[in-house]
Amino acid sequence: MQIHHLPYADPGVPDVRSGTRFLVWLGRNQLGGQVRSLCWGLLHFAGLAALPPAVGLAVQAVVDRSGGGLGRAAALIVALGVAITLGDTMLHRTAVTNWITAAARVQQLLARRTAELGSALTQRVAAGEVVAVSTGDVEKIGWFVEALSRFAAAALSLVLVCVGLVVYAPALGWVVAAAMPVLALAALPLLPRATRRADVQREKAGYATELASDTVAGLRVLRGIGGEELFLARYRAASQEVRQAAVGSARMWALIAAVQVVLPGLLLIGVVLYGAKLAAEGRITVGELVTVYAAVALTAYPLRHFEEIAMAFSFSRPSARRAARVLALSRAAAGAAAPADGGGRAPVPGGDLYDPLTGLHAPAGLLTAVVCGDPDLAGRLAERLGGHPAEPGGEHVSVLLGGAPLDGLPPAAARTAVLVQDKDPVLLSGTLRELLDVPSSGKVPVGEALAAARCGDVLDALALASADGAGDPMDAQVTERGRSLSGGQRQRLALARSLVTDPQVLVLDEPTSAVDAHTEARVAEGVRRLRAGRTTVVLASSPLLLDVADRVVLVRDGRVAAVGAHRTLLREEPHYRAVVTREPGAPAAHDGAPGSEGAPGSGRGSTNGSLPGSDGTQTDGRDLMRMEERA
Known part of the structure; x- marks a missing residue:
């Protein structure tokens, strides 16, 4: 495999039983590259190992005053120089190729698993760990794969040096052969402590990364309530802990590096002293002494690769373990590949959407509104409803679409069938045209989707923000995560994007929580009109949305408690009336399933239900969102 062949057509099925097995699987899949790198490495190190005898022959020729012997030694040295240069160049080239191809394979595997899991990934793995695996861990895994062949070539060259010295000068060769295993394994007792310190450093770095990402994501709200300094202080403390852990880890690796320098130096001193004695006694020649000295001096270079492979393995094994843990995650049931239809979209079953766990039934072709007292439950x-279990640790019961388990469908078919827009949709940077260029049925024009989501003011704002102040809003740039827009504008653009997609089932979780009442009423009518004949589920507690729904479902204590029209439920269901009208004392934050975290003060579900105000009154979650926009 060469770099220009990337990406892989099929990265394969990894062995994720452990981090070590994952590394072995990577190396086995790059066996050809490893062999090529090993061969070039052997050429390089063998040339280095043969250089001392050539120098020894030259010295002995000078002592013997042999011009022919000196010429032959010089030619041999030149040939060895060419071999060393060629081997070093190609070793570096093939080793880096192994690194890049291994990293690319891991990145492809992670990207495919991320696409398969979708939003369920961050429910099972911390966001900081996902970032660490997809960035630093990939590089460390590639480093080990790249260093493996160079280490093998260095180890074989040391064996050849020892054998050659034993044959060439037995008196000194046996001393070097006996000392070489000690030098190679001297750092082994220090590795466990160095590995533990490196693990502590990575753990603290992962926590700091997660804390930083959470702080940046909530910076607007933090500034609105004056809490950014508190979180910045926490990050400073976490950053200092990472620094201290990094210094402790660096000290251990510095000690290992010192051992790899000191011990070969002591061996060299011993060889010189003992060799000088043997030369004085006439047991070896001056040329043999120079040869053995040069060979021992050059062994320091391949011995450094023992330190490198120890570091690479110590750093890559935890990284491989984290990568294997992410790659081991899967949907509850894997569907077989399904052929796409003529429009490129996978065929999906039609029919009603049914959740056996809650008893929710959304008839095909109707707009169903769902009211939950607990925003976390919603x-x-x-x-x-999107095909992912809400509680990964609990018993899994699949949602049914037309009687077929949704998570048993092929991923392409499942994504075509159901689209979920959560409370905080993400807008990617780029032009508005690129933002709305999403896989779709092609039946909903972009203009109609924007009109239904009432994005007229958004288009005007984007046109004014263009270079000439009156450009095409579709070519206007949307900043990262839509930060230049208000919360309501971002929400409506995300809704327009979902409408353009035109899925068979569209699930909207509080799609208008940051929108004023007048605009919300127009958005509700636009969604109802554009989604006519398509299955739509809206989880909301806004009367404006509930009033346009074909049917309203009240979910209480994790089960369907009532079904009917909005006005009927207002008259006949006291709990429904308390949640929708936000009556004082309504148990909005406590009526979810057991273990709910939506209680006041938890910081979750702020877009739905009530929050205690600073003066003891109840502040609506929408007021908090508008406070965030003003901040």
Whole structure:
């Protein structure tokens, strides 16, 4: 495999039973590259190992005053120089190729697993760990794969040097052969402590990364309530802990490097002293002494690769273990590949959407609104309706679409069938045209989707932000995560994107929580009109949305408690009326499934339900969102 062949057509099925097995699987899949790198490495190190005898022959020729012997030694030295240069160049080239191809394979595997799991990935793995695996861990894994062949070539060259010295000068050769294993394995007792310190450093770095990402994501809200200094202080403390751990880890690796320098130096001193004695006694020649001295001096170079492979393995094994843990995650059931239809979209079953866990039934072709007292329960229900279990540790019960398990469908078919837009949709940077260029059925024009989501003011703002102040808003740039737009504008653009996709089932979780009441009413009518004949599920507690729904479902204590029209439920269901109208004392934050985290003060679900205000009154979650926009 060469770099220009990347990406892989099929990166393969990894062995994720452990980090070590994953590394072995990577090396086995790059066996050809490893062999090529090993061969070039042997040429390089063998040339270095043969250089001392050539120098010894030249010295002996000078002592013997042999011009022909000196010429032959010079020619041999030139040939060895060419071999050393060629071997070093190609060893570096093939080793880096192994590094890049291994890293590319891991990145492909991670990207495919991330696409397969979707939003369920961050429910099972911390966001900081996902970032660490996809960046630094990939490089460390590639480093080990790259260093493996160079270490093998260095180890074989040391064996050849020892054998050659034993044959060439037995009196000194046996001393070097006996000392070489000690030098190679001298750092082994220090590795466990160095590895532990490196693990502590990586753990603290992962926590600091997660803390930083959480702080940046919530910076607008933190500034609105004056809490950014608290989180910055936490990050400073975490950063200092990472620095201290890094210094402790560096000290251990510095000690290992010192051992790799000191011991070969002591061996060299011993060889010189003992060799000088043997030369004085006439047991060896001056040329043999110079040869043995040069050979021992050059062994320091291949011995450094023992330190490198120890470091590479110590750093890459935890990285491989984290990567294997992410790659081992899977959907509850894997579907077989399904052929796409003429439009490129995988065929999907039609019919009603049914959740056996809650008893929620969304008839095909209707707009169903779902009211949950607990916003966290609503979020978990939205994830379930998208084919992901809301509670990974609990018993899994699949949502059914037309009687077929949704998570048993092929991923392409499942994504075509159901689209979930959560409370905080992400807008990628780029032009508005690129933002709305998403896989779709092609039946909903972009203009109609923007009109239904009432994005007229967004288009005007983007046009004014263009270079000439009156450009095409579709070519205007949307900044990262849409930070230049207000919360309501971002929400409506995300809704337009979902409408353009035109899935068979569209699930919207609080799609208008940051929108004013007048605009919300127009958005509700636009969604109802554009989604006519398509299955739509809206999880909300806004009367404006509930009033346009074909049917409203009340979920209480994790189960469907009532079904009917909005106005009927207002009259007949006291709990529904308390949640929708936000009556004082409504148990909005406590009526979810057991273990809910939506209680006041938890910081979750701020876009739905009520939050205690600073003066003891109840502050609506939408007011908090508008406070964030003003901040």
